[in-house]
Amino acid sequence: MVMPSLEPPASATGAAAPSPSAMSALSGASALQIIGVGKTFVAADESRVIALQDATLSVRPGEMIALVGPSGCGKSTLLRLLAGLDQPTTGQLWAGEQRISGPSAQRGLVFQDPNLFPWLTVRRNIESGLVARGALREQRHEVPQFMRLVGLEGFANAYPHQLSGGMAQRVALARALVNQPSVLLLDEPLGALDAFTRMRMQDEVLHLWEARGTTMLLVTHDIDEAIYMSDRIVIMTPRPGRIDCVLPVSLPRPRERNSPAFLALRSHILEMLHFAGSRS
Amino acid sequence: MTASVESSQSSVPRDMPVQRAHVMRGGQGGRALFMAALPLLAAAVSWCLHRYLPNRQTTQPTHFYPLLLNAMLLFTGGLFLIQISWPVMGKWFRPKAPLLTAFILLLAVWDLITLKFALMPLPYFPGPDRVLNSLVDNWRDLAQCTGYSLVLLASGFALGAGTGMICGVLIGWSPRFRYWGMPVLKTVGPIPATALVPLALILFPSAFLSGASLIALAVWFPVTMLTASGIANVRMSYLDVARTLGAGRRFLIFRVAIPAAMPSIFIGLFMGLGASFLTLIVAETVGVRSGLGWKLAWAQQWTEYDQVYAIIAIMAVFFSGIMTLLFKLRDRVLVWQKGVIKW
Numbered sequence: 001m002v003m004p005s006l007e008p009p010a011s012a013t014g015a016a017a018p019s020p021s022a023m024s025a026l027s028g029a030s031a032l033q034i035i036g037v038g039k040t041f042v043a044a045d046e047s048r049v050i051a052l053q054d055a056t057l058s059v060r061p062g063e064m065i066a067l068v069g070p071s072g073c074g075k076s077t078l079l080r081l082l083a084g085l086d087q088p089t090t091g092q093l094w095a096g097e098q099r100i101s102g103p104s105a106q107r108g109l110v111f112q113d114p115n116l117f118p119w120l121t122v123r124r125n126i127e128s129g130l131v132a133r134g135a136l137r138e139q140r141h142e143v144p145q146f147m148r149l150v151g152l153e154g155f156a157n158a159y160p161h162q163l164s165g166g167m168a169q170r171v172a173l174a175r176a177l178v179n180q181p182s183v184l185l186l187d188e189p190l191g192a193l194d195a196f197t198r199m200r201m202q203d204e205v206l207h208l209w210e211a212r213g214t215t216m217l218l219v220t221h222d223i224d225e226a227i228y229m230s231d232r233i234v235i236m237t238p239r240p241g242r243i244d245c246v247l248p249v250s251l252p253r254p255r256e257r258n259s260p261a262f263l264a265l266r267s268h269i270l271e272m273l274h275f276a277g278s279r280s
Numbered sequence: 281m282t283a284s285v286e287s288s289q290s291s292v293p294r295d296m297p298v299q300r301a302h303v304m305r306g307g308q309g310g311r312a313l314f315m316a317a318l319p320l321l322a323a324a325v326s327w328c329l330h331r332y333l334p335n336r337q338t339t340q341p342t343h344f345y346p347l348l349l350n351a352m353l354l355f356t357g358g359l360f361l362i363q364i365s366w367p368v369m370g371k372w373f374r375p376k377a378p379l380l381t382a383f384i385l386l387l388a389v390w391d392l393i394t395l396k397f398a399l400m401p402l403p404y405f406p407g408p409d410r411v412l413n414s415l416v417d418n419w420r421d422l423a424q425c426t427g428y429s430l431v432l433l434a435s436g437f438a439l440g441a442g443t444g445m446i447c448g449v450l451i452g453w454s455p456r457f458r459y460w461g462m463p464v465l466k467t468v469g470p471i472p473a474t475a476l477v478p479l480a481l482i483l484f485p486s487a488f489l490s491g492a493s494l495i496a497l498a499v500w501f502p503v504t505m506l507t508a509s510g511i512a513n514v515r516m517s518y519l520d521v522a523r524t525l526g527a528g529r530r531f532l533i534f535r536v537a538i539p540a541a542m543p544s545i546f547i548g549l550f551m552g553l554g555a556s557f558l559t560l561i562v563a564e565t566v567g568v569r570s571g572l573g574w575k576l577a578w579a580q581q582w583t584e585y586d587q588v589y590a591i592i593a594i595m596a597v598f599f600s601g602i603m604t605l606l607f608k609l610r611d612r613v614l615v616w617q618k619g620v621i622k623w
Binding site: 083084085102103104105107108109111113115117118119120128129131132133159160161175176179185 | 515517518520521522523524525526527528531535536539540542614615616617
């Protein structure tokens, strides 16, 4: 097949070696740095599972990165490490100038399940980030703005069980955003939504990203979603989970889901993931 | 977006009242009139039976029961008039009519078995007339006993539920407390509090304190157990989310773990409340010189069975009232669990 007009093809398919941008990032210009990170889980019977091996990646501030790959490739593990919920077995993780050693309000996380606190109303769910940081008093007035941002005005006093899946995920987004994190980690946030809601939510997330300049890492199963949304696509492979390559997506925004370049990139990625027909 | 907003709004009981109104309209007419008159008919039957059948039990009849029957006749008559002239009130009362009817008829049956046909021996089975008389005659004494029981129950329950929740949160949250606390809970907890009466009597300076601590112990076990299991089973992802929001330990425990464990905690409170009633009555029969349990034992010793039934009736109202209060509290606290629309 013919490579579409992507740039730069040479480095794009380069394997897990630190890319030039990662090197420059070492000097402090990156939002996130992942340096030789590995994670091994030890089960109760002493057996070891290598969930992630020798991952190196640097993320520029304001960048939208998509992590794609089959299940078991360590993409969710990597996200949890970046959130600080787990500690890496090897390597280092940096957020800006700071080594990641635990969770921080600077790095928001949204799961596939919205995980709203069911005992709190929509408004109180969104406020919970402020309460957790003890900043409710000073920043309470900002909450309506975040509810508007995700189109939830009028639902302040609803409980989560009264919301549809798409609305619940919007609340989860607003809750993560209220702390004004510099990095937003999205673990298949749209995976459980129906196709129409998902496409609409993709546009909403892109809108938030453009408006706020938040660095975003998006784990997804959906290759179309990765191409539609991200600046770069990190392709990961399983057993052991590792970064296979990083593909820049240089299509102009807003992107056309069925433009020839889009489709060409899509089949290129499918081929790399061994889903396309002929690969020697 | 508007589509999903609308759908979630209308998914709830907008159509339910419509349906019910339809059923009402279908069943109206003679049947509805008959249903409305049922309690009045029952009251009239009870009144006539008591008035015109000869008494076979050799007791002094009092004027309290006839007074009650008169009042019921007036009350049900008034309800009937309201129902046929004021449809809104009628709709509210109609589902309750069969229950009220059954209650009135039950009184009549009791009257027949005892006072009228003397099928059950005295003094163990007095009629409603005697029991009502006893209630009215001893009301001051009984009210005092009820008040005493209420104070004892409330202090014991509050103490037990409070320590139970604290212990439960500690055991459920911290592995160290779990290591030391679980064996204690598993061995001490299942002992019926009533078995510790001898110990409590010598350990505490006053009968009130020993009673309260026995009740507290009875409440403590189920509350601790259910709180601990509720806390330990909080979904990890709630805690993960809270940590990425910048939560510290206080927030994780008080704002995530405890609210998430609330349904389980309430189950523990209900179990504890049941145990506390039992322990209250037992504790009052030993050592304590007041309260419903003590009065019950006293009345039994003097074969004042009129009073025994009066006390049992008070207990029924007293305990079920407290139970209802706890249900109301649960419905308020756990409003998020139900499909209740709040906007």
